[in-house]
Amino acid sequence: MKLDVNALGTFYRMAREGAGLAAGRLSHMTGVETQVGVTKLNFMRGKEISRDFDDGVDKVGVRVKLTGALDGHSVIVFDREAALSIVETLVSESDAEEFDEMNRSAVTEVGHIMNSGFIDGWADVLEAVIDVSTPEFVEGVTAEPFFGDIEETPGENDLALLFQSHIETVGAETGFRHYLFPRQRSMARLLERLRTSDGIDYDKLDGFDRMAERGAEEVAKTATTLTGIETSVEIRRLNFVSLEAIPEQVAEEMLVGVAFEFDGTPSGYLLFLFDEESAREIVDAMVPMETDVGDEGGFGEMGQSAIMELGNIMASGFLDGWANVLDTAIDHSTPEFIHDLGAAAVDPVIIQLGENQDFAFVFDTLVMADGKEFDCEVYAIPDEDDLERALNDLDVDRIEDAPTTAEFQEVENA
Template identity: 75%
Template sequence: MRLDVNALGTFYRMAREGAGLSAGRLTKMAGVDTRVGVTKLNFMRGSEIRRNFEDGVEKVGIRVDISGGLEGHAVVVFDRQSALEIVEMLVADDEVEAFDEMSRSAAKEVGQVINNGFIDGWADVLETVIDVSTPGFIEGTSAEPFLADVDETPDEGDLALLFESQIEAVGTEIAFSHYLFPERESMAQLLERLRENDGIEYDKLDGFDRMAEQGAEEVAKTATSLTGIETGVEIRRLNFVSLEAIPQEFVGGKLVGVAFEFDGTPSGYLLFMFDEESAREVVKAMVPTGTESPEEEGFDEMGKSAIMELGNIMASGFLDGWANVLDTTIDHSTPEFIHDIGAAAVDPVVVGLGQNQEFAFVFDTVITAAGRQFDCEVYAIPDEEDLERALNNLDVGRIEETPTTAEFDEIEGT
């Protein structure tokens, strides 16, 4: 199975179109304004997909089988309270506390409307016909009831392409996610039709993800060695998103980041973004005697240096690991510190990149240090042609065999 950026871009537009149609139909049906959140194509291991469903929150799902121009399964997943609130809107009941026959029927009806909206959007973009089965009602707190009988769900270590879209009902706390589990052979046929060039083998993208995981392990070891603080770095998934959608992920609140440009094979940009609270946790972990406090407006020089040093370590861990496996050289610039409100923190980078390309690969990453956990979004935005060339030359067998030891230069002033 081979893919290229054009094929992935078509899938992305397909998912966005479906989310828009679905939101519009939900507005008409339930009488509430809706808002479409960020849509992503997630390349996820089977273990991470299951962990998504196993966060201890009771969930309700409406699942359908799809066939024809695209085959697989589609499921709308609500937290249980959101599902009950939507049912209350439909049956005009003051309070629905459990799912009886009537409320299940109402939930399936709204789930079917949402699913059909997505699927009609996909069919429009793909210029094909997609058939939909009658909906099934699911509830539970684990992955098993939602993924049972879904043959396309990957094994623990396998990498799967998963479509994920979010829609919120404005003025309420109702939100849900929509997942598409495409059948592999059906997906392969679509990729073959949509590709504009030779593209890359799917297992090479799997290799790209494993390269990043190894780089993350090296980041953790180097950070532990540098700071004396036990540090862990985990990559949860690889996302494919539109550049214009990246600022939408940063709504409200100040963000702190470190940006790099890298040059070689591949070339591109790296951006590490923390929410402000997580950034302060980084400073506390790396500079226990620092003067930073949560009440301060900005970051003093010591705090900035700590953030930039961690960014430098992470960039070196990722890029040196990639270079070793690809048997090439990748250099990166000195870090640029970013501290701004919401989308303004990433707009300059996105505007600059948008002159040459439309999409980006994003690694969703968690860093743990000194018992603290905080989120860090890692935006790896390689030049599309460079990445394709590098991955086509990738010997997947080298990934496990090649050491990924990173070398980095200490930042001036740290």
């Protein structure tokens, strides 16, 4: 199975169109204004899907089977309290405390209409027919009741393309998640139809995801060495998103970070973003003396230098691992210090990338510290054309054997 940016871009438009139709139908049914949240195409392993889903919250869902232009399953999942809130809106005589027959029927009808909205949007984009089965009500806490018997869900270590959309209600707690699990053979047919280039073998993308995991592990090791704070790394997923959607994912708070441009095969941008408290922990660990971090949250010369030094070493660990696996050379720029609010921290990178492309693969990675506030979001955004060339040349057998050594450049004081 092969994919390319054009095919994935079509899938992304399908997801956005479907989310828009579903949001409109939810508003019509409940009288509550809705808005489409972040839409993503996620490349996720089965263990990551289970981890994200198994958050200890009671959930209810409605799932349908799809046939025709796209085969698979579509699943709408509500937190239990959100579903009861919808029931209370629709069924005036309901006590909205338990899922009796009436309440189950109401949620099933809502879920079916929502699923149909998504599916109609996909069919419109594909200019094709997608048939939908009778809806099935599901409830539980873990992923098992919702996805366990769906053939299309990936194994624990298998990488699958997952459509994920989120719609939010304005002024009310009735958000939900949507999952599409397409059948691989059906996806392969669509990809073949939609591709406009030779494309990338799917197993190469799987290999690139594993390569990113190795690079991220190197980041954690170098961070531990430099700061003395024991750190661990978590690759959450590889996303394919519209560039304009990336700022929507960034927390709306003051962020401190380091940005790099990297050049080679592939080229692109790399960002490390910390919340202010995490950045202060880093400065305290790296500069064991009182620094000029002001009461208003400013980072003075020594603080900026410490953050940039850590970012420089982490970037080297990440990118040198890639270069070794790809058997290429990847150089990165000197670090650029960032201290800004939410989306403004990533806007300069998005603007530069947007001159040549509409979509991006984003490695969403979290570096965590044991016992300290040291959370770091890592955004690795390669140029899409460079990435396709690099992956076509990737020898997946090299991934586990290639070294992930890093050479560090000295960072001059800001």
